[in-house]
Amino acid sequence: MAGAQGGWVLTATARSPTNIAVIKYWGKRDETLILPVNDSISVTLDPDHLSATTTVAVSPSFDRDRMWLNGTEISLSGGRFQNCLREIRQRARDVENKEKGIHIRKEDWEKLHVHIASYNNFPTAAGLASSAAGFACLVFTLAKLMNVSEDGAALSSIARQGSGSACRSLYGGFVKWVKGEAANGSDSIAVQLVDESYWNDLVVIIAVVSSRQKETSSTSGMRDSVVTSTLLQHRAEVIVPSRILQMEEAIKNRNFGSFARLTCADSNQFHAVCLDTTPPIFYMNDTSHRVINTVERWSQFEGAPQVAYTFDAGPNAVLIAPSREVASLLLQRLLFFFPPPPDTKLEGYMVGDTSILQEAGVHSAEDVASLPPPPETKDKNNAQKYPGSISYFICTRPGKGPILLSEDQSLIHPVTGMPK
Amino acid sequence: MAGAQGGWVLTATARSPTNIAVIKYWGKRDETLILPVNDSISVTLDPDHLSATTTVAVSPSFDRDRMWLNGTEISLSGGRFQNCLREIRQRARDVENKEKGIHIRKEDWEKLHVHIASYNNFPTAAGLASSAAGFACLVFTLAKLMNVSEDGAALSSIARQGSGSACRSLYGGFVKWVKGEAANGSDSIAVQLVDESYWNDLVVIIAVVSSRQKETSSTSGMRDSVVTSTLLQHRAEVIVPSRILQMEEAIKNRNFGSFARLTCADSNQFHAVCLDTTPPIFYMNDTSHRVINTVERWSQFEGAPQVAYTFDAGPNAVLIAPSREVASLLLQRLLFFFPPPPDTKLEGYMVGDTSILQEAGVHSAEDVASLPPPPETKDKNNAQKYPGSISYFICTRPGKGPILLSEDQSLIHPVTGMPK
Incomplete structure (x- = not known):
């Protein structure tokens, strides 16, 4: 040596x-x-x-x-x-x-x-x-x-x-x-x-949902589901295999409608299995449900899925739009129903690639306050808003795999061997 | 004639x-x-x-x-x-x-x-x-x-x-x-x-949950589930038939542990199927989840189901206790976590057969405020309470079928033929 x-x-x-x-x-x-x-x-x-x-x-x-x-x-x-x-x-x-x-x-x-x-x-x-x-x-x-x-x-x-x-x-x-x-x-x-270049129009918006609830870890949650849910096995053996094939097909064909339907249905089914667990596991909360309802009302109004939503083992929503144009319409809806709390600046409430926000014509908290209710809203004069229920949004997109970084980006000191 | x-x-x-x-x-x-x-x-x-x-x-x-x-x-x-x-x-x-x-x-x-x-x-x-x-x-x-x-x-x-x-x-x-x-x-x-006399120790407490959400009617909800849920058929054909047999056995033997386990699991599975529907149906809200967590924590602490919970097509919790004694412990927990809003009297917040409340030593809103956190509470000095999230409680019990009433209880005037 x-x-x-x-x-x-x-x-x-x-x-x-x-x-x-x-x-x-x-x-x-x-x-x-x-x-x-x-x-x-x-x-x-x-x-x-x-x-x-x-x-x-x-x-x-x-x-x-x-x-x-x-x-x-x-x-x-x-x-x-x-x-x-x-x-x-x-x-x-x-x-x-x-x-x-x-x-x-x-x-x-x-x-x-x-x-x-x-x-x-x-x-x-x-x-x-x-x-x-x-x-x-x-x-x-x-x-x-x-x-x-x-x-x-x-x-x-x-x-x-x-x-x-x-x-x-x-x-x-x-x-x-x-x-x-x-x-x-x-x-x-x-x-x-x-x-990541194959379907590069996709835009991903993550709503980080405020929550005081301590969540069940996914490790112990899925262990409980395997032991107690009477639906999990049916899902794993019968439903997922066919969904996997359909999803591969949707991705290959960049068929957003099919992709969105499968994504939403599978997220909901995963949470259904959590609910079917003893004791039941609730990862989504009222805010998560409201984000879903916002998307579902919009898609129903348009007669086709506009964006896909999916939730992991927590209340955060991950929303996938087929294009920057649709992502900008999504952002307008999200900011209308889930505006930043009073006296909060838009910076910090919307992070990541915020250029879509500019395209949507939303430059400030004042612009958010003057957003009109989306056309699918039933009672436009009385639309319920939920300020403060979302901590912030991250705008992002599909990306690449792991990459090696240069030595100057090292997190460890080259002489002491300790974190910088 | x-x-x-x-x-x-x-x-x-x-x-x-x-x-x-x-x-x-x-x-x-x-x-x-x-x-x-x-x-x-x-x-x-x-x-x-x-x-x-x-x-x-x-x-x-x-x-x-x-x-x-x-x-x-x-x-x-x-x-x-x-x-x-x-x-x-x-x-x-x-x-x-x-x-x-x-x-x-x-x-x-x-x-x-x-x-x-x-x-x-x-x-x-x-x-x-x-x-x-x-x-x-x-x-x-x-x-x-x-x-x-x-x-x-x-x-x-x-x-x-x-x-x-x-x-x-x-x-x-x-x-x-x-x-x-x-x-x-x-x-x-x-x-x-x-x-109703067979298992006459049972006590039923209903928590009427405050909600501003308009709910999906059960008629259209179950129609959507039949058409879109990939779990419903499996539930109906495979899971429910065996649960029915087990439930009949539990009732016949007045086996409360088995009764409670089946009741909770089946309520949760029904809501799981709702969630597995396109678009997903959410009948339970954060308050419903908190009621469930209150019960589950208690049962886990005691090592056996203490009370059963079940939810229909809405956020209200129906809780079934095996005896007046356990019902009184349940009420103490419910009132601790879900106290009436400030300046609300206990009458009106607790209706029906309120005698159990007296037995529990809770006579006023002041008594509610001084309830100690239940022993299963992890952080006793910092237990989160949710005043106002429940509208009121109804204390009741299993009851009898339809009965004919006397003519003086008629709702229709005997001469005019119109409602009184």
Whole structure:
């Protein structure tokens, strides 16, 4: 091991996207390997707005594996971290860095420890699949640092053991997580259906819903559903397989009507299974219901789905519009019914790619206040509004998979080996 | 027809209970005959607190059928009213009232018109199955007036054509609505499982939840579910049949644990099917969810179901306790988390049989304010309360079926033939 003793530090830094399922994953057939009861399909979101960035550093001076998430040290003792670390270490190969005079042999990796620093460019607690981006990024970055030769599919199978939905964050665009058949999980992998440029008109708007409720973790929630819901098995065995085929077809044909119908129906069915669980799990709240009703009234008025909605294990709405034009009509509706609380500026209430807002002619909180009720509103003079029930909106789009970042974007100091 | 011309008026008056399903009816296989996709089981509620009272009057001076509901004339042109009227008229027999010198022959009924006055002793709009009590009472009273000899089962089949769940209000205690097989609906009838004295420790507390939302009618809601939910058929064909058997067993054995588990699971599954409908139907709101969480936390703390909850096509919670003692513990919890709004008296907030409240030591709004958090509360110093989210509570119990009332309780004037 050349260059050791003194304490060289070698790092790799990468950024990985989060993703939102349009055909939902709910229920494991194997808790340890994280093998699902059905296939799922997701769309990867633009990492510019929602992503995890992770640096993994290795140095002979490190005496144990350590990790910092958003600046705070967290325990790596959990089985999920250990599984990912072990699986990547087993596949580690020789690494040579001539510039730094470092040569790590394959067999050295078992003795070397790593420091991991990760941060999300969005609130971790907001229920926006931070663990999917985080584990995808951890596995991708570890694999880069350790010169692992496995392809995305093999890495996805490792990321899956950190957090099921993380496997889908190894690719951009639309991604299918194939449930697989093998007992060891080797064929439970993510595959890219189409990349992010294939259907690039899509616009994604996330409504982060205010909530004081503590939510059931998805891990314990889906465990309860598997044990107690009498509908879950029927969904997994009978309904999802045909929906997966229809969804692949809708994506291939960029058929937005079909895509939206399937996305909404599957989100609702996932929440139906949660409700069918003992004790019942409520992830959506009254605000979530009102967002759905806003979309459904609009689509009914127009006679066809205008936008798709989907909700994960929390009250936040993820809305997908077929174009910037429709997204701008959606934003007008959302801001009409869910305006910012009094004395709140539009900046901060609408983040991400806010250019659509400009196109919609909404430049300030005053513009929001003068928005007319949408044409589908029944009682236009008396439309109920819900200021303060949404914390903020994120405007984004489908995005690409993990990318390696340059050394100057490292989150770990190249000399001390500690988070910057 | 003796005594006619001048304008005699003959009346019959009866009172019928409402009922709440513990295994739910959701979905028709025949819209006109109102034939369900599955059996259901309900408990009849005490008519002292929740019932419809109906007078039907007949007179040769009436020139058409007319009806008044809660003092306001309503149209009888709907198919459901017409079906009930036609079915009973077809079974009408000779009626003789010597005292008044009236003799109506079987064949006269086709030419005679009726005036119907009905009122509910609870708010019609509160979503408390007023149509079940109303149609049961209409059919029962018409049958009495017209001297119909058919038994309760046959009458239930007629009431069913007014409102499906009305058939279950023809009996007290626990009642099963057998879905039947016949195409003409003749075997889709209600049967009494046990009468109201069989399991007479049960206490029922209804939380009438404040809501500004306009709800989907159950008629259109279940039609949408039948057409669009991919879970409804599985529920109706696979899950409900076994639950019906288990529920009959639980009732027969007065096994409250099993009764509560089945009741809660079936309520939640009915709402899951609503959520699985396109567009999704939300009957429960955040307050409904909080009532459920209150019960579930308590039951989990005690290690066994303490009370059962069930929700119909609206946000109101119907809670069933195994005894007055447990009901009093339930009331303490409900009043702790859902106190009356400030400056509200306890009278009016707690109606029906309020004696349990006295037993619980709660005599005033001040007593409510000083209730301690229940032992299962995690953060006792910081428990979240929701004043104003419940309009009022009704304390009641299982009750008896329809009864004929005396002439002095008639809602129609014996001379004018008009509502009093």
